[in-house]
Amino acid sequence: xxxxxxxxxxxxxxxxxxxxxxxxxxxxxxxxxxxxxxxxxxxxxxxxxxxxxxxxxxxxxxxxxxxxxxxxxxxxxxxxxxxxxxxxxxxxxxxxxxxxxxxxxxxxxxxxxxxxxxxxxxxxxxxxxxxxxxxxxxxxxxxxxxxxxxxxxxxxxxxxxxxxxxxxxxxxxxxxxxxxxxxxxxxxxxxxxxxxxxxxxxxxxxxxxxxxxxxxxxxxxxxxxxxxxxxxxxxxxxxxxxxxxxxxxxxxxxxxxxxxxxxxxxxxxxxxxxxxxxx
Ligand SMILES: N[C@@H](CCC[C@H](N)C(=O)O)C(=O)O
Numbered sequence: 001x002x003x004x005x006x007x008x009x010x011x012x013x014x015x016x017x018x019x020x021x022x023x024x025x026x027x028x029x030x031x032x033x034x035x036x037x038x039x040x041x042x043x044x045x046x047x048x049x050x051x052x053x054x055x056x057x058x059x060x061x062x063x064x065x066x067x068x069x070x071x072x073x074x075x076x077x078x079x080x081x082x083x084x085x086x087x088x089x090x091x092x093x094x095x096x097x098x099x100x101x102x103x104x105x106x107x108x109x110x111x112x113x114x115x116x117x118x119x120x121x122x123x124x125x126x127x128x129x130x131x132x133x134x135x136x137x138x139x140x141x142x143x144x145x146x147x148x149x150x151x152x153x154x155x156x157x158x159x160x161x162x163x164x165x166x167x168x169x170x171x172x173x174x175x176x177x178x179x180x181x182x183x184x185x186x187x188x189x190x191x192x193x194x195x196x197x198x199x200x201x202x203x204x205x206x207x208x209x210x211x212x213x214x215x216x217x218x219x220x221x222x223x224x225x226x227x228x229x230x231x232x233x234x235x236x237x238x239x240x241x242x243x244x245x246x247x248x249x250x251x252x253x254x255x256x257x258x259x260x261x262x263x264x265x266x267x268x269x270x271x272x273x274x275x276x277x278x279x
Contacts, residue, residue, distance in 0.1 A: 076223020
């Protein structure tokens with residue numbers, strides 16, 4: 001079969017975007033793996049599929065697959081590219097769009113400067129939501145927030161719809177992302193695996209962040225990872241409510257006022273090219 005797609009990125013986290021609003025999405029896992037392969041296919045961290053909404057309150061449905069073909073709950077950078085895509089493709093003339101993911105309804109706003117602000121919903125700290133098994137562990141409290149000792153480091157665990165475990169490091173450039181990242185990602189305490197964040201605090205309003213993503217490995221940026229890191233940093237008392245997150249692929253702005261208030265993420269969304277591939 002011949003597939004038309006659009007290649008996009010959000011701060012270097014790259015995507016193959018598929019418009020499934022007119023014909024049903026029917027790629028197999030092997031076809032998605034080929035799409036995600038940087039040598040034999042197109043290459044991307046995630047595949048984003050745009051479908052018609054099945055609920056009157058939402059404009060679209062948006063599905064996310066890691067480049068392994070595994071469907072996942074959320075992708076922050078992808079959600080910004082989703083908005084750019086549906087507007088540029090003429091699928092909507094709205095600038096504020098409601099979209100349903102596997103487990104959340106998101107509100108996305110295309111700004112005049114081309115960036116997108118996403119209401120990512122509230123963070124969830126309940127261990128069942130990740131899931132995270134803390135049996136037998138004693139957390140250290142930082143500003144009343146639990147940091148869990150796992151593999152010799154302290155993890156703040158939070159779900160942004162998808163699971164995150166964030167550790168504070170002295171220097172992201174020398175942090176053992178390539179070695180400790182996969183160990184945390186596949187640790188037995190995270191039954192559905194986890195995205196492993198490494199955060200350096202640069203000031204009360206700025207962090208540097210690297211994320212070893214579930215399935216995709218280290219990416220140049222992770223939107224949900226940026227939200228999770230800032231939420232952990234705010235709860236631990238290290239950060240204020242508006243934070244610039246410096247990733248290897250670009251800058252994201254994250255805002256959170258605590259409690260059940262939503263996390264807001266603002267950042268770029270860039271089209272690279274349109275293409276076709278025989279699968
Ligand atoms: N790159 C993403 C997150 C993609 C999903 C993640 N790898 C997972 O498995 O949960 C982002 O920008 O949030």
